[in-house]
Amino acid sequence: MREAVMSPAMFVATSTAPVRPAPQSLRQEGGWNPEDFAREQIRGLVRKIFFPNVERSVSQVVFSAAESETEVLNLCWRVGEALALETTGRVALVGEYPQALGDMQWDAAEIKEQSSNHASARRRRATRVGSNLWLVPPAGNGRTEVTTTFLQRHLGEIRAEFEYSIIAGPAAADSNAATSIARLADGIVLVLSARHTRRMAARKIKEKLQAEQACLLGTVLSDRVFPIPERIYRRL
Amino acid sequence: MITSENALPVKDETTDKDAQYEWAKSELQKMQVQLKGLQAREAATGGQQDAYQTLARRLGEDAITQDDLLSSEKAAEDNYLLYVKKQEEARMDDALDEGGIVNVVIAEQPVAPALPVWSTWAVLVIGLAAAGVAGTGSAFSADYLDPAFRTPEDVVAYLNSPVLASLPRRARGRLPS
Numbered sequence: 001m002r003e004a005v006m007s008p009a010m011f012v013a014t015s016t017a018p019v020r021p022a023p024q025s026l027r028q029e030g031g032w033n034p035e036d037f038a039r040e041q042i043r044g045l046v047r048k049i050f051f052p053n054v055e056r057s058v059s060q061v062v063f064s065a066a067e068s069e070t071e072v073l074n075l076c077w078r079v080g081e082a083l084a085l086e087t088t089g090r091v092a093l094v095g096e097y098p099q100a101l102g103d104m105q106w107d108a109a110e111i112k113e114q115s116s117n118h119a120s121a122r123r124r125r126a127t128r129v130g131s132n133l134w135l136v137p138p139a140g141n142g143r144t145e146v147t148t149t150f151l152q153r154h155l156g157e158i159r160a161e162f163e164y165s166i167i168a169g170p171a172a173a174d175s176n177a178a179t180s181i182a183r184l185a186d187g188i189v190l191v192l193s194a195r196h197t198r199r200m201a202a203r204k205i206k207e208k209l210q211a212e213q214a215c216l217l218g219t220v221l222s223d224r225v226f227p228i229p230e231r232i233y234r235r236l
Numbered sequence: 237m238i239t240s241e242n243a244l245p246v247k248d249e250t251t252d253k254d255a256q257y258e259w260a261k262s263e264l265q266k267m268q269v270q271l272k273g274l275q276a277r278e279a280a281t282g283g284q285q286d287a288y289q290t291l292a293r294r295l296g297e298d299a300i301t302q303d304d305l306l307s308s309e310k311a312a313e314d315n316y317l318l319y320v321k322k323q324e325e326a327r328m329d330d331a332l333d334e335g336g337i338v339n340v341v342i343a344e345q346p347v348a349p350a351l352p353v354w355s356t357w358a359v360l361v362i363g364l365a366a367a368g369v370a371g372t373g374s375a376f377s378a379d380y381l382d383p384a385f386r387t388p389e390d391v392v393a394y395l396n397s398p399v400l401a402s403l404p405r406r407a408r409g410r411l412p413s
Contacts, residue, residue, distance in 0.1 A: 034404040037404060038403045038404060041401040041402055041403055042401055042403075044400070044401060045400040045401040048398075048400050049400065075403070189400060190397070192385050192391060193385075194384070194385055194386055194387075194405075195382075195384050195385075195386060196384055197384055197385055198383045198384055199383055199384070199385060199390070199394045199395075200383065202385070202391075202394070202395055203394065203395060206395055206397065216397055217400070218397055218398040218399065218400040219391050219395065219397050219398070219399050219400065220399070220400055220401045220402075220403065221385060221387075221388055221391055221399055221401070221402045221403070222402075222403045222405075223403070223405045224386075224387075224402055224403060224404050224405060225404075225405055226404060
């Protein structure tokens with residue numbers, strides 16, 4: 001019931017940071033559409049995190065779900081896409097993305113050409129999926145045990161090679177890995193699933209992050225349900 | 237008169253048959269025959285009367301016996317009903333004792349009323365109102381007691397952390413395939 005009175009416009013970003021103008025596809029007028037709404041939300045998230053009004057430099061962010069059932073890889077992908085549209089800097093998506101994804105999105109010949117000219121070894125291991133968007137395998141490349149030193153070096157290399165990096169971290173409730181990555185990165189965004197993530201679990205995660213002195217940049221509430229039909233919602 | 241008769245000379249008069257005498261004689265004979273029949277009938281009727289008297293006497297005795305039996309039956313029925321009532325009261329007393337209720341008696345036997353106490357419309361309106369109140373209360377209770385996040389306001393209020401984005405379920409986005 002409380003969801004019904006909220007307007008999607010409440011969540012649209014209001015940042016005035018100097019960024020690229022929004023593509024035409026993001027400026028669609030008319031009725032409320034979940035896809036457009038989500039796109040605007042992610043664009044606002046990018047502006048709030050990476051281009052805030054205050055003096056704060058955030059370039060490496062971890063997205064971590066509160067529970068393992070909540071999906072963050074798609075969210076990171078969309079955030080990376082939005083960030084790549086907002087800036088001309090190189091954006092790295094760190095996570096276990098399908099390898100075939102990069103081959104389908106970008107011409108492999110162009111990757112070889114550009115990487116042979118000026119890219120480092122780190123970027124050669126990455127897969128380019130856009131003009132300034134790259135897929136980077138996670139630390140340890142899928143291994144379960146990764147030392148903090150290795151993780152620190154890995155994130156440092158990513159930070160050195162890419163202006164922005166978005167890390168799809170593990171679930172925060174399952175282990176301390178998300179907290180460790182958040183401590184090494186500039187901050188963490190906690191992804192909560194509406195109607196699924198319990199308040200107490202989220203509070204414990206926040207307390208754990210605070211105890212480890214990790215910077216909680218904010219939260220993302222996914223899987224929201226708008227019980228009022230769209231036709232009625234448009235008239236409100 | 238006798239003297240006068242004696243003084244009269246004897247006269248012998250011969251007459252023809254006297255019709256009246258003959259009629260009286262025949263009537264006398266008929267009456268004698270009728271008398272005998274009536275006497276025989278009297279004898280027969282007397283026997284029947286004796287039989288009827290005997291029967292009546294026996295019926296009288298039977299009636300008395302019947303009255304005695306009816307009285308005994310009525311007394312037995314009353315005793316039976318009394319015992320049944322006592323038994324039912326004893327059973328109710330036992331049941332009340334088992335339930336912890338004592339000294340309870342029926343002050344007035346229940347009687348089904350001829351008309352309903354509540355009209356159909358009153359019951360319908362009250363039922364609808366109660367259902368509405370209960371349903372609304374249940375919805376608010378479920379919403380209040382739900383331990384999961386639902387809205388960004390929930391997150392901000394509980395975690396005191398900004399909500400950077402709120403994504404609908406149908407628009408989560410998918411990796412290009």
